[in-house]
Amino acid sequence: MDRGFVAQLTDEVGLRSYLDAGATCYVGFDPTADSLHVGHLLPILALVHMQKHGHRPVALVGGGTGMVGDPSGKTEMRQLLDLQTIRSNVEAIGSQLSRFIDFSGGKALILNNADWLLELRYIEFLREIGRYFSVNRMLAAESYKARLESGLNFIEFNYMLLQAYDFYYLAEHHQCLLQMGGNDQWGNIVAGVDLIRRKLGKESFGLTFPLLTTATGEKMGKTAAGAVWLSGDRTSAYDFFQYWVNVDDRDVVRFLRLYTFLPLEEIQAVESLEGQELNACKAVLAYEATALVHGREAALSAFKAAGQAFGRRTLPEDLLPSSSIPRKGGQEAEAIPTSYFSEMELSRGIPAVELFVACGLAASKSAARRLIEQGGAYVNGERIGAVDSPVSLAQLGRDGILLRAGKKKVHRVQVGR
Structure with a gap:
């Protein structure tokens, strides 16, 4: 609770007693993509904390419920995926979860609810499960109320029954008596608690987690470019690191509690910091979060690349001392997103306005032109003076040609490929 994971509990006294005896708990993950994103990181880390404290976590991947689509928190129906896509996503998510949770030796379970949901007989399900559900109570749940105006179809209406059945199945077959999830899952979770009792x-x-938004009101893990994925193929370790470095000052301490395992007393000690000292805390947050998702080596590479792109940073030894982040900045640039051009192209010179578009630093030539005219485009740290300024081999250094758009977006140009 001290870290801010808990929004609601069904029975705090009873839950504490259950935890004291050693608990089995689960979180569900629907396979809507081949990777989880930052929005899933809170429930993943909740399972990790549970395992660290001697409990048995169950990661339930929704190969069955994924065929229906959860209406919770949605204003329109999810796109239905074909069976092969769902199976592929289930496999990818399972592999991803194994980077966080130790499933060896029965210490944790990873299950797919398709194994039991796809075998259900509809009439039997209605008689044995459906009769315990009140339509009036279901319509009063937040997950359904938000959808009634825009249109809630029958396939989505069944989702609460299926999630409740999952909890019932895990309680019966795996002695799992605690379900955790986002606060938008409260109605579904309570329905499962009631079904198990009956x-x-x-x-x-x-137990539900708070639905996190940033201090600016944005959904956690969303950027102008889209979701921040946990897969390095979708979001590079460097871009993942930069996401955390650029969080709002007001979010730093809260995110250190939620997204790192640093001791709470060390985090409390930095609550009053401001300015450059708080920026140093952001570097630690970014390093620790990146290490959790991509590993220490990738976090170190991203940290050093950021130092090369934005300048070295020396961190005080007594600032969040449990972090293994280097206390002196480095110059390596391996983690910076890189594009390759032929030696001939660079010999001729590439107009800056075209190069910034080709490297993804501007969405269009007109956007690149505005960026340059407003003084926000740089090559190797020097501001570009004209939109037609060529970028060429003459500017190629040991670490390539470093492009920067504004204060945060960096890209490297190299010869080859």
């Missing part, structure tokens, strides 16, 4: 005569528990 069908098994057991007490079970629900």
Whole structure:
């Protein structure tokens, strides 16, 4: 609770007693893509914390519920995926979760609800499960109320029953009596608690996490370019690192509690910091979050690349001392996003306005032109004076040609490929 993971509990006293005896708990992940994103990181880390404290986590990948689509938090129906895509996504997500949770030796379980949901007989399901659900209560749930005006179809209406059945199945077959999830899942979780009580005569528990937004009101893990993915193929370790470096000052301490395992007393010690000292905390946050998702080596490479792009940073030894972040900045640039051009192209020179578009630093030539005219475009740290200024081999250094758009977006140009 001290880290800010808990929004609601069904029964705090009963849950504490269950945890004292050693608990099995689960979180569900629907396979809507071949990677999870930063929005999933909070529930993943909740499972990691549970395992660290001696409990058995269950990661439930929704190969079955993914065929229906969860209406929670959505203003329109999710796009239905074909079976092969869902299977592929389930496999990818399972592999991704294994980077965070130790599934060896029964310490944790990773399950696919397609294994039991796809075998259900519809009439039997209605008689054995559906009869315990009140339509009036279902329509009162936030996950459905938000959709009624825009249109809630019947396939989505079944989602609460299926999620409740998952909880019931895990309680019966794996002695799992705690379900955790985002606060938008409260109605679904409570429905499962009620079903377990009615069908098994057991007490079970629900815990929800806060639905995080940034201090600016944006959904956690969203940027102008889209979602911040946990897969390095979708979001590079360097761009992942930069996402955390650029969080709002007001979010730093909260995110250190949620997205790192640094001791709380060390985090409390930096609550009053401002300015450059707070920026140093952002570097630690970025390093620790990147290390969790991509590994220490990738985090180190991203940290050093950021130092090469934006200048070296020396961190005080007593600032969040449990972090393994280097206390002196480096110059390596391996992690910076890179584009390759032939030696002939660079010999001729590439107009800056075209190069910034080709490297993804501007969405169009007109956007690149505005960027340059407003003084926000740089080559090797020097501001570009004219839109037709050529970038050529003459500017190629040991680490390539470094392009920068504004204060945050960096790209490297190299010869080859």
